[in-house]
Amino acid sequence: MTRYEQLIFNLVNESSSHLTADQVLEQLRVLCPTVSRATVYNNLNKLCDARLIRKLSTEGSPDRFDRIEKHDHLVCQRCGKLADAHFADLTQSLHDQVGDAFLAYDLKVFYICPECKQNQ
Amino acid sequence: MTRYEQLIFNLVNESSSHLTADQVLEQLRVLCPTVSRATVYNNLNKLCDARLIRKLSTEGSPDRFDRIEKHDHLVCQRCGKLADAHFADLTQSLHDQVGDAFLAYDLKVFYICPECKQNQ
């Protein structure tokens, strides 16, 4: 693992906030002020390919990067904010239904987050 | 409902292939050769806001639009192709876990599609 790969892996894993590539760049520049945007994308993609982190495509906002550890997400329908959640595990059930071709799943639960509920 | 709203609603509902905005435009131009890209986006977004269709954010490809009727998706990890699927319904269970804030959910199941399995 290269230095940047390690640093970016750590940033994504230590953050609880599903960083965008831009936010990773911003954080990384604290330590390495000259690092380029392309390096951030290169390494984020490499880490995704290696399944060391995962990419979350969220509607209407740039992709976000998340730790690989299995968990689900709550997505606020109003403000778009993401929150981690742990719902009942579907792996076994889906594996049974899909067969050996099954790899993984992604469950997004849409709701109105407490802050938006308050301000409505 | 305006004429274009209706036409676009029909296209999305009659297609089994999760059309992108560009594909909707292409289809629509068969009937209305002068329709503009902005009109397609305007109406797709209006239909989404009205919950008459839904948007699928898929990683690495443009957003796709789908009928609203409840169903899940299989996503090929290799080629990215989407296929419809019906897995056990989670609505009740999620509603119980999330409470009244719950709105809906989106389940994507990653796998290797039969064609990719063949060619590997």
Add this chain to the structure above:
DNA sequence: AATATATTTAGACTTAATCTAAAATTGAAA
């Protein structure tokens, strides 16, 4: 028919992400 409201249009603009080709770094072999 007159007027207000909503929709459409073409094209400019924005944003996210990728690509490019040169420079810098790393690592292995001699």
Add this chain to the structure above:
DNA sequence: TTTCAATTTTAGATTAAGTCTAAATATATT
């Protein structure tokens, strides 16, 4: 170590998806 190949980084250009703008057109209301 020096040499050479392979990898990584860089800055900036490019691409692609989607939004925005403001004028023109169409629709609805009185």
